[in-house]
Amino acid sequence: MCGIFGSTFEYNDTLIRAKLERIKFRGPDNVAFQKQDGITLGHTRLSIIDLDYRSNQPFNYAHLRIVFNGEIYNYQYLKNKLIKEGYNFTTLSDTEVICAAYLAYGTNCVTHFNGMFAFVIYDVINNTFFGARDRLGKKPFYYYDDHSGFEFASQPSVIAEGKKLSIDPEAINAFHFWSCIPNSTCIYKGVKKLPAGCYFTYKIENQDLKITRYWNIDYKWSEKFTGTYNDAVDQLQDILEDAVKIRMNADVPLGVFLSSGIDSSLIAAIAASHHKSVKTFNVRFDEKGFDESAASQKIAAHIGTNHHTIDCTYQEGIQMIEGFSKYYDEPFADSSALPGMLLASHTKPYVTVALTGDGGDESFLGYSRYNWMRKIQPFYNCPLILRKAMGWFLSLSPNYRHKLLAMGLMQKDLAQLYIKICSGMDHSYMLDPEPAFAQIDRFWLYNRRKPLLERISDYDLKTYLNNDINTKVDRGSMAYAIETRSPLMDHRVVEFAQSLPTSFKMNKLVQKRILKDILFKKVPAEYYTRPKSGFSVPLEKWFRNELKEYVLDTLTPQKLTNIPGINVSATMQMIGEHMDGKWNRAPRIWSLLVLSQWLESQVQVSTPSNALVL
Incomplete structure (x- = not known):
């Protein structure tokens, strides 16, 4: 896990060091850059596989130079295969395997990883860049192409450093709507994200950029599973066992982030079956409804892990809030990033790699909103005019939950309803939400080849997982140089889940049915009869109590005028509703705090550090 940078622009060494300084936290073990024939490659390394200096990057192999962020879990298998084909290796790293695979298979090498x-x-001989991003977008990749040069990096501020790039108002508007910067857009004009599951080639001589998709989910549902439910349980368990096993290979200490939920419990249980004394970690808050430590400890004791519970107070939460923009680099407002950062910061003294349960909800229909969509679907058989009438009566209620339900009934169709649910339903404080609403790719929700629950699962895999979850986990863990690995995001798991009948994943009220049946072979089902509080912080309470003064001082009418895209009076009304206890506006308040902090951070100047020039 590392930070990468490269450019065809001519920069002096001081500016290159300043760029690498911005992502040094991603890889503090070695910082270096290499300049050759007008090409600069830079790297900040977090050493995980083959700790020897020979595996530092930029890495040279034959006529290739590479910078790489991430892990190739099946590299040992590929290495043995490539040795038989005549390729030689001088290190124990997966970086070298990528280079040899590229020479052996060309651009098709990514399908082997x-x-x-x-x-x-x-590629020095062909004077080209070849780059790729993993299938589900776990690792970030930003690039800038203005037809006079090309630049790429793990985070956008690296590209912005030394350039006069303006902030994109459309990106800010999208942030107001989605609480993140979605799709291929970026907060800086001219900077883009390489889509997940894509590779690119860039011919340096004529500045020709070509992006190719090499992987996608099965939107046609052409690969349907034909076995019995028990067959599916056995096959999925085999895939999961291997997905966990290959992610436990590391030359540094490894642990598991264990909440008391299904996904992380399953990963921890499988990990504990492969290795003795696996370390597990979770966060404990004092507030009622946010403390799952007793349940986590009970699960850890049953599967035999060395468990660590991390206590968190609002004082630590404030410290995380104040440093948030430095690590997330773009405005990002999923508040569950805060406990993730707290977990990573306290875990770092024990381990450098942590397995997580991310990805299970999207593939196996685990989010509560899936069940809510299933329940409300029959109402959408009624004419829109009737639903609007029902919604109007509900909107008269002082209860904000009734008002949200009213908004739900008034949407044009189920696809529009789901988009509004994912974006927070109420956007009344925005000046113009329509451009952001129209920006998202809705193909997956209108794909008539699949039933409703499969369509929204696909939509979340392509949007929410990529734009939100992966950003949250990558930045929050890398802020403290922790590498997170997610077995449930193994593409084999995702593809297998895609093939299953909906009833195997959600049967009546039982969500994540097949994952639960695998887990309950290892941990008693009665451990999971309590309601799940989710991986979150008590911002609703904090904003009305401990952090009330902080919110009111930060989001004054005068300061709100500096935030593009919002109606100041409507925003102040929204904040007042929260403080009076009439409506839980914590998510919107948090997004405004994040954006305000990020905009203020843009006036700060980075300080170059000493990086090694190769």
């Missing part, structure tokens, strides 16, 4: 990755190979 099981991993999370963002890399660029500079």
Whole structure:
């Protein structure tokens, strides 16, 4: 896990060091850059596989130069295969395997990799860049192409450093709507994200950029599972066992982030069956409804892990809030990033790699909103005019939950309803939400080849997982140089889940049915009868109590005028509703705090550090 950078622009060494300084936290073990024939490649390394200095990057192999962020979990299998084909290796790293695979298979090499990755190979002979991003977008990749040069990096501020790039108002508007910067857009004009599951080639001589998709989900549902439910349980368990096993290979200490939920419990249980004394970690808050530590400890004791519970107070939460923009680099407002950062910061003294349960909800229909969509679907058989009438009566209620339900009934169709649910339903404080609403790719929700629950699962895999979850986990863990690995995001798991009948994943009120049946072979089902509180912080309470003064001082009418895209009076009304206890506006308040902090951070100047020039 690392930070990468490369450019065809001519920069002096001081500016290159300043760029690498911005992502040094991603890889503090070695910082270096290499300049050759007008090409600069830079890297900040978090050493995980082959700790020897020979595996430092930029890495040279034959006529190739590479910078790589991530892990190739099946690299040992590929290495043995490539040795038989005549390729030689001088290190124990997976980086070298990527280069040899590129020479052996060309651009098709990416289809051979099981991993999370963002890399660029500079082919000296052909004077080209070849780069790729993993199938589900675990690792970030930003690039800038203005037809006079090309630049890429793990985070956008690296590209912005030394350039006069303006902030994109459309990106800010999208942030107001989605609480993140979605799709291929970026907060800086001219900077873009390489889509997940894509590779690119860039011909340096004529500045020709070509992006190709090499992987996608099965939107046609052409690969349907034909076995019995028990067959599916057995096959999925085999895939999961291997997905966990290959992610436990590391030359540094490894643990598991264990909440008391289904996904992380399953990963921890499988990990504990492969290795003795696996370390597990979770966060405990004092507030009622946010403390799952007793349940986590009970699960850890049953599967035999060395468990660590991390206590968190609002004082620590404030410290995380104040440093948030430095690590997330773009405005990002999923508040569950805060406990993730707290977990990573306290875990770092024990381990450098942590397995997580991310990805299970999207593939196996685990989110509560899936069940809510299933329940409300029959109402959408009624004419829109009737639903609007029902919604109007509900909107008269002082209860904000009734008002949200009213908004739900008034949407044009189920696809529009789901988009509004994912974006927070109420956007009344925005000046113009329509452009952001129209920006998202809705193909997956209108794909008539699949039933409703499969369509929204696909939509979340392509949007929410990529734009929100992966950003949250990558930045929050890398802020403290922790590498997170997610077995449930193994593409084999995702593809297998895609093939299953909906009833195997959600049967009546039982969500994540097949994952639960695998887990309950290892941990008693009665451990999971309590309601799940989710991986979150008590911002609703904090904003009305401990952090009330902080919110009111930060989001004054005068300061709100500096935030583009919002109606100041409507925003102040929204904040007042929260403080009076009439409506839980914590998510919107948090997004405004994040954006305000990020905009203020743009006036700060980075300080160059000493990086090694190769």
